[in-house]
Amino acid sequence: MNLPDAEQLLVDLTERMRPDVTKNTVLVGIYTGGAWLAERLHQDLKCILPLGALDVSFYRDDFREIGLHPQVKPSDIPFEVEGRHIILIDDVLYTGRTIRAAINELFDYGRPASIRLAALVDRGEREMPIAANYVGADIILPEDKMLALERGNDGRLSLSLYDKVSPEK
Amino acid sequence: MNNPQLNESGELQHLLTTEGLPAPILLKILDTAESFVGVTERDIKKVPLLRGKSIFNLFFEPSTRTRTTFEIAAKRLSADVVNLNIAVSSQSKGETMLDTVNNLSAMHADMFIVRHSQSGAAHLIARHVRPEIHVINAGDGRHAHPTQALLDMFTIRRYKCDFHNLRVAIVGDILHSRVARSQIHALTTLGVPEVRVISPKTLLPSKVERLGVHVYHDMEQGLKDVDVLLMLRLQNERMLSARLPSAEEYFKHYGLTQEKLALAKHDAIVMHPGPMNRGIEIDSAVADGKQSVILPQVTFGIAVRMAVMTILAGN
Amino acid sequence: MRIFIKNGRVIDPRNGIDAVNNIYIVAGKIVAIGTEPDSFQANHIIDAKGLVVCPGLVDLSVRLREPGLEYKATLESEMRAAVAGGVTSLACPPDTDPPLDEPGLVEMLKHRAKNLNQAHVYPIGALTQGLKGERLTEMAELQDAGCVAFSQSDKLLLDTRVMMQAMQYASTFGFRVWLRPEDASIADSGVAHDGEVATRLGLPAIPVCAETIALSKIVLIARETGAKVHLCRVSSAEGVAMVRAARQQGLPITCDVAANHIHLSEMDISFFDSNCHLVPPLRGISDRDALRAGLVDGTIDAVCSDHAPVDEDAKLLPFGESEAGATGLELLLSLILKWAEEINIPLAVAVAKITSEPAKILGVKAGDLSVGTAADLCIFDPGQHWRVEAPILKSQGKNTPFLDMELQGKVKYTLADGIIVYED
Numbered sequence: 001m002n003l004p005d006a007e008q009l010l011v012d013l014t015e016r017m018r019p020d021v022t023k024n025t026v027l028v029g030i031y032t033g034g035a036w037l038a039e040r041l042h043q044d045l046k047c048i049l050p051l052g053a054l055d056v057s058f059y060r061d062d063f064r065e066i067g068l069h070p071q072v073k074p075s076d077i078p079f080e081v082e083g084r085h086i087i088l089i090d091d092v093l094y095t096g097r098t099i100r101a102a103i104n105e106l107f108d109y110g111r112p113a114s115i116r117l118a119a120l121v122d123r124g125e126r127e128m129p130i131a132a133n134y135v136g137a138d139i140i141l142p143e144d145k146m147l148a149l150e151r152g153n154d155g156r157l158s159l160s161l162y163d164k165v166s167p168e169k
Numbered sequence: 170m171n172n173p174q175l176n177e178s179g180e181l182q183h184l185l186t187t188e189g190l191p192a193p194i195l196l197k198i199l200d201t202a203e204s205f206v207g208v209t210e211r212d213i214k215k216v217p218l219l220r221g222k223s224i225f226n227l228f229f230e231p232s233t234r235t236r237t238t239f240e241i242a243a244k245r246l247s248a249d250v251v252n253l254n255i256a257v258s259s260q261s262k263g264e265t266m267l268d269t270v271n272n273l274s275a276m277h278a279d280m281f282i283v284r285h286s287q288s289g290a291a292h293l294i295a296r297h298v299r300p301e302i303h304v305i306n307a308g309d310g311r312h313a314h315p316t317q318a319l320l321d322m323f324t325i326r327r328y329k330c331d332f333h334n335l336r337v338a339i340v341g342d343i344l345h346s347r348v349a350r351s352q353i354h355a356l357t358t359l360g361v362p363e364v365r366v367i368s369p370k371t372l373l374p375s376k377v378e379r380l381g382v383h384v385y386h387d388m389e390q391g392l393k394d395v396d397v398l399l400m401l402r403l404q405n406e407r408m409l410s411a412r413l414p415s416a417e418e419y420f421k422h423y424g425l426t427q428e429k430l431a432l433a434k435h436d437a438i439v440m441h442p443g444p445m446n447r448g449i450e451i452d453s454a455v456a457d458g459k460q461s462v463i464l465p466q467v468t469f470g471i472a473v474r475m476a477v478m479t480i481l482a483g484n
Numbered sequence: 485m486r487i488f489i490k491n492g493r494v495i496d497p498r499n500g501i502d503a504v505n506n507i508y509i510v511a512g513k514i515v516a517i518g519t520e521p522d523s524f525q526a527n528h529i530i531d532a533k534g535l536v537v538c539p540g541l542v543d544l545s546v547r548l549r550e551p552g553l554e555y556k557a558t559l560e561s562e563m564r565a566a567v568a569g570g571v572t573s574l575a576c577p578p579d580t581d582p583p584l585d586e587p588g589l590v591e592m593l594k595h596r597a598k599n600l601n602q603a604h605v606y607p608i609g610a611l612t613q614g615l616k617g618e619r620l621t622e623m624a625e626l627q628d629a630g631c632v633a634f635s636q637s638d639k640l641l642l643d644t645r646v647m648m649q650a651m652q653y654a655s656t657f658g659f660r661v662w663l664r665p666e667d668a669s670i671a672d673s674g675v676a677h678d679g680e681v682a683t684r685l686g687l688p689a690i691p692v693c694a695e696t697i698a699l700s701k702i703v704l705i706a707r708e709t710g711a712k713v714h715l716c717r718v719s720s721a722e723g724v725a726m727v728r729a730a731r732q733q734g735l736p737i738t739c740d741v742a743a744n745h746i747h748l749s750e751m752d753i754s755f756f757d758s759n760c761h762l763v764p765p766l767r768g769i770s771d772r773d774a775l776r777a778g779l780v781d782g783t784i785d786a787v788c789s790d791h792a793p794v795d796e797d798a799k800l801l802p803f804g805e806s807e808a809g810a811t812g813l814e815l816l817l818s819l820i821l822k823w824a825e826e827i828n829i830p831l832a833v834a835v836a837k838i839t840s841e842p843a844k845i846l847g848v849k850a851g852d853l854s855v856g857t858a859a860d861l862c863i864f865d866p867g868q869h870w871r872v873e874a875p876i877l878k879s880q881g882k883n884t885p886f887l888d889m890e891l892q893g894k895v896k897y898t899l900a901d902g903i904i905v906y907e908d
Contacts, residue, residue: 055204058216058479067483072200074207108213173755188684267800287802288686289756297800310804311686350686374683375691 006149006157009120009136010037014044016134017087017118021045026086028052030102031073033091033149036157037120041089052077052086059101081110091149093119093135096128121147121159173295180484183295183304184477186313188354195358198476199323205472205479208245218479219248222279227294228307229255229266229285234443235307238467239282242474248279270294278302280478288312288347303481311345317442318351320473322359324466325397328438332356338365338391338433339382340423341401341450342372348442349401350380357381367391367423371412388423395433400425400441403450416449426452430460438462485527485902486510492532492863496539497836498852507537509859512902517855528904532863535896538835540572540603540860542842542851544740544788545716546813548605550596551589552581557793557880559596562813565879566603567906569789569813570862570895573843573850574603578610579637585610585621587629594630602905604860606632606846608662611650615639620650623659632846633660633714638763640668644701651711660847664716665699665723666690666764675804677767681750687804690765692720699723703730706737714845715739717790719764721774728783738845739783741775742790743819744810748772748885758799758806759885762790776827779837786842787823789816793881811881818891821866825892831866859902868894 026049029038035053042051053076057069088102099117106112118134123141141147146164151157172189176182181194208216224243226236231254243250255269264272270281280303283291288310295304308314322332329335337356343349343366356364357380366377367385378384385391392398407413425439439451439461447453456463487509494505494517501517508516508524515521546566549557566574576593578584584593590607597605609631613619616639623634634654641647641663654661674690676682682689699715703726706713718724718739727739744762749769753760760766778784792809799806816838824834843851850860871890874882898906 058204058208058218063218063483068201068479072204074204076207077211104217108215109211265797265800266802285802287804289804290802292756293800293802309686309802311688313686347686350684375678375689376680376683379680380684 003159003161004137004139006120006159010040010157013118013120013134013136014041017041018045020116021047021087023048024085025049026052026079026084027089028054028077028086028106029089030098031055033120034089036149036151037091038089040157041118050078052079054102054105056098056101056105059105061097061101075105077109081106081112084112085114086112087116087118089118091120092147093117093122093132094125096126096130099130100128120149123147173292176484181480182484183291184315184481185291185295185304185306186354187315187318187351187358188313190358192358192360195319195322195355198319198473198480199326201476201480202323202469202473205475206469208475209468209472214245215247216245217247219243219246219482222248222482223277224248224250224280224282224478225273225278226250226252227255227270227273227281227283228253229283229290230308232284232308235284238470239307239474242471243478245471246475246478248478266290266294267297270298274299274302280305280481282307284308286310305477305481308347311347311350313351314347315351316470316474316477317348318355319477320466320470321352321399321440321442322355323469323473324440324462325438327465327469328462329396332359332361335361335396336363336365336394337361337397337399338367338395339399339401340367340388340391340425342403342407343368343377343401344372344374345404345407346401352399353380353382365391365395369413369423372407388429389432392429392432396437398425398430398433398437398439400439400450402442402444403446416446420449424448424450424452425455427454427458430455436460440466443467485512486525487528487530487859487899487902487904488524488526489530489532489537489861489863492535492537494537494853495832495835496853497832498840499854501853502830502832507853507861509899509902512859514853514855514857514859517853530863530897535863535865536831537861537863539839539851539853540862540898540900541570541816541838542846543571543574543791543813543816543838544786544842544845545742546571546574546576546789546791547579547793547809548576548593549793550580550593556795560600561878561880562791562793563597563600563602565791565811565813565877567898567900568878568895569815570817570864570898571813572603572860572862572898572900573606573846573848575606575608575632575846577608577637578615578635579639583610583615584608584631585613585615585626587622587625590626590629590631601903602900604848604850604900606630606848608633608635610634611636611654611661612641612646617641617643617646620653623654624657627657627659632848633662635662635716636664638664640664640666640671642668647701648705648709651705651713652709655709655711658712660712660714662714662716663702664764665695665702665718667694667698670694670697675761675765675808676753677750677765677771679750679768681753685753685756685803692722692767692771695720695723695764696726699726703735703737707735713737717742717745717764718775718778718784719745719767720771724774724778724783728778728781731783738785740786740788740842740845741779741784743787743812743816744790744885745772746775746779746787746823747819752885753803756803757885758801758803759810759883759887761803761806761808762810763808776823779823780827780829785837786845787816787820787837788842789813791879793879794883796882799883810884811877811879812884813879814877815872815884815886815891817862817864817895818870818893821893822891859899861897861899862895863897863899864893864895866893868892870894
């Protein structure tokens with residue numbers, strides 16, 4: 001299957017976001033792919049306020065089924081969430097459950113003025129009433145495949161497909 | 170002999186002692202605790218991970234400090250907490266420890282946090298609970314206090330980064346200390362190359378070198394070039410049972426003062442599990458001084474316990 | 485009752501017999517070995533082909549828990565356990581409730597036991613009143629009532645002067661004094677051997693010197709008073725060495741070891757297994773090996789079960805709070821055979837340790853198959869494996885470190901006074 005070029009998608013996404021980004025906009029990337037994207041966007045969109053990163057492991061809805069994610073990193077929100085206009089950034093928007101967790105987590109930091117969502121790829125199949133405000137591309141994928149963003153040693157981003165591993169527990 | 174703390178997949182089922190736990194498991198607890206430190210620093214100090222879970226504090230030996238830390242940790246995970254001071258209630262009516270545990274299990278407990286004056290109590294409870302229930306040892310007799318040792322390791326890593334080039338000294342009553350035993354196992358497992366114990370002969374257990382430590386009776390010798398000082402509390406009981414003559418003589422030879430601290434590395438850190446006996450095992454000037462990390466230990470203690478509960482509940 | 489036991493391998497250590505032979509029993513006594521007596525008509529024939537026929541076992545320490553401790557076990561259950569283990573003579577320590585310090589209590593116990601018509605019970609009387617270690621008991625009266633020796637069981641004597649005077653008094657009459665060598669103040673609240681395991685597990689510990697200090701005290705007082713002393717349950721290498729040295733210097737002191745201690749060590753405590761909470765404690769591997777060597781060279785005269793049935797609740801407690809002791813009547817034979825096989829010594833040598841030798845220490849007519857003596861026999865299959873499981877044990881105490889393990893050596897028949905009191 002031919003996957004689009006992630007770098008090109010990023011360019012498209014950046015331009016779609018540019019009109020709405022002001023000096024008061026805050027970007028928050030979701031680990032790990034969303035955080036990489038947020039770094040690039042923060043730079044390309046010349047954001048002034050510091051960049052945030054979220055680890056949603058503590059807010060996921062599947063803790064009872066599969067336990068704690070093997071790699072948990074501390075979230076880093078170096079600004080007051082209260083009253084902020086936040087753009088959440090994730091690599092692949094799929095069921096919407098990750099975004100639900102991210103929103104709940106952000107609200108535990110404070111009450112934002114607004115939250116918008118930017119995703120590099122929207123693959124549909126939503127299980128939550130969640131939509132992205134900015135999308136790089138819509139892609140339809142087979143149910144048994146997962147899409148992941150990768151970053152090379154040179155910093156270049158690319159998309160790859162792998163088989164879905166069903167949860168053991 | 171299979172490790173009673175691990176399930177068939179080698180994951181942590183109970184936390185009873187740091188002894189016999191492989192380094193990856195210890196490190197996972199420390200790494201997970203890093204994320205919880207961030208949670209304790211924000212306004213909403215809660216996460217919804219253990220919502221709906223019931224955690225029972227079974228304290229057969231009273232302790233407000235430890236019980237409170239576990240309670241705070243559990244509540245920050247959104248769990249429901251029930252505190253039982255067994256010393257006061259059912260035990261006095263002649264109910265056995267296991268009867269108490271069985272009754273509580275019938276109330277849909279998910280986790281027991283157990284403190285008891287007898288070594289092996291947590292192991293006994295862990296052997297008898299239903300498979301879904303997790304047991305955390307909050308201190309059993311002289312045997313183990315794994316969460317204390319883990320928060321101590323977390324603290325050391327925070328300030329010193331790499332375990333592999335440290336000299337660590339544990340000072341005080343090793344014989345009666347569950348904290349010391351748990352610290353020794355954790356330090357050696359995590360690869361600390363030199364672990365020293367500094368103690369008078371009457372407060373050292375038999376064959377303690379077999380645990381992988383160097384024994385010193387002279388504190389000045391023992392503190393030379395040390396990176397981390399782990400001070401232990403001295404109980405008044407030791408004077409009464411003819412192991413030590415007086416707190417004053419103990420302080421003179423084994424108490425930590427500015428002068429003795431100067432023998433260690435200039436950036437050595439000073440730790441203590443609390444509560445401190447100022448003027449007996451540690452001088453106020455040192456306890457409140459710039460090398461002391463005793464207060465941060467307390468904060469880290471909550472994050473580490475949150476990490477332990479989360480990992481157990483998720484396995 | 486006329487019984488003919490045929491084709492068994494007869495092992496009688498005292499008479500130096502180890503050969504296949506026939507035994508003839510009439511009216512409760514052994515009337516012949518080998519040649520059939522004139523006009524002998526058997527009522528009952530036991531085919532002992534492939535089995536060993538030895539004297540009924542003599543066990544130097546069996547707690548029957550009566551009087552007073554019936555919630556742990558009863559005389560009936562423990563006497564059944566005794567014969568199931570091949571034991572036909574047993575000594576019970578005085579630590580009952582009340583202790584065996586009154587002739588009336590001793591007579592009642594003997595009477596109750598006699599009526600059960602199973603093993604012969606030889607009570608050990610209390611050395612001091614109430615076992616309190618202060619005032620002497622009426623040892624002469626107690627001996628008349630049936631006591632074969634005097635002891636403090638596990639209520640260690642705190643006062644050296646009392647120990648000396650008690651031994652002096654006993655010596656006046658030639659009475660035997662049985663003492664467990666342990667210094668109470670050093671042992672303090674210890675529950676495990678002072679070694680690496682107690683250090684790791686954080687268990688209050690009993691150093692070896694608690695045994696050696698007490699042992700040297702007992703040896704010196706024995707020498708001083710001329711008392712006939714038997715040491716109960718030696719547990720350490722240094723302890724064995726001291727007994728060996730005392731014997732070499734001509735002191736007629738005897739000692740025994742508990743069956744569990746010749747196999748197990750502190751390592752078996754593992755994750756706080758309270759079935760390994762024993763008195764004296766299981767010590768280091770080198771101590772265990774020295775006990776085994778002491779048995780071989782005869783420094784240790786006999787092995788006993790140190791039978792102590794404990795109710796389940798008292799074991800389901802943290803190690804230090806649990807009650808010490810193991811059930812042992814039904815394992816004594818297997819454990820002795822296991823030792824014999826592991827160090828490759830003749831079966832007869834092993835059998836002596838639980839028959840002729842303990843009988844000598846007790847000073848009673850038992851432990852051999854001489855013609856004309858009471859027909860107390862144990863017939864066992866040395867090769868049969870069996871699993872130590874709670875429902876199989878006749879004792880009310882299921883507390884043994886060997887629970888759920890497989891042992892070798894099964895009692896098939898036990899005869900006491902010529903009556904088959906146990907059949908597998």
